[in-house]
Amino acid sequence: MAVPMEGIFNADRDCPAYVSKNKQTNPDGAHINTGKAYPVIEANKPDAADWYRLRLPMADPPERWVSRDCGRAQASAGPEPVAGRCDLAGQADAYVLALSWQPAFCELKAGKPECRDAGPAAYAARNFSLHGLWPTKASCGQDYGFCGEVKQPKREFCDYPPVALDAATQAVLAQVMPGTASCLERHEWHKHGTCQTAWSSDAYFALAADLTRQFNGSGIADFLAPRIGRTVRTEDFLARLDTDLGTGARDRIRLNCERGMLVEVHLNLPPKLEPGARLESLLRLAGRNSGSNCGSSFRLDPMGP
Known part of the structure; x- marks a missing residue:
């Protein structure tokens, strides 16, 4: 047995x-x-x-x-050695969905392949983009990673081994994860995806893409659309999170700004994720991990120069 x-x-x-x-x-x-x-x-x-x-x-x-x-x-010799390891699969006690505001990312890293031809009509110009879906372990935080054959980060994302993905998954990622132009999906799989044991690479990225689309489709993208290129009050954005994703959502989402621009949002999610689950329901089950370094307001950068 x-x-x-x-x-x-x-x-x-x-x-x-x-x-x-x-x-x-x-x-x-x-x-x-x-x-x-x-x-x-x-x-x-x-x-x-x-x-x-x-x-x-x-x-x-x-x-x-x-x-x-x-x-x-x-x-493993027992719970203490396992607890001290941050590269063993199946040890996650929570997840983080990391989403990027691509125009701000490209303002900071204009030389990236995904930024060279980015235009205002692209999906990423008006919606948050998928950075990654990260299993986390309390004793390791977001350093929990590299649970597969690759044990160290590579200098360039395209130096990682390719990830086997079917045509449908590749098409989805091409829209919601512009970073595939820089092989971001390779880094995300080898650092984060290998630490979960529930899904194949296709299923893992399909789930991450679905959660990304749910976030944008909740009403957040509609709220941001008329404010692109303008300054947004942080409190207004947080209040909209509660309106669109349920009361208390703001207590489970962190905001990250650089140079006064909103760059990323990190959503806390529970340790058990089921494909097809509603993002609003998952947020209610997640631990609190809110915060912001954006001050009282931030700029919502537009795509392009």
């Missing part, structure tokens, strides 16, 4: 990674590589296990069975 397990599997040789260990099905030819370490999420029995279920972030589905003959499994 399979049992949950927390730890690391160190691969001593290349081996296939099966969706079903009994049928030895491996539809995408996934395998583990010599010298790599993989998070263990399950063993096929409590003692003298023959098989370990690992998380391979590039596989679909990412949960795969590998024979014990392929390496060495090391269980």
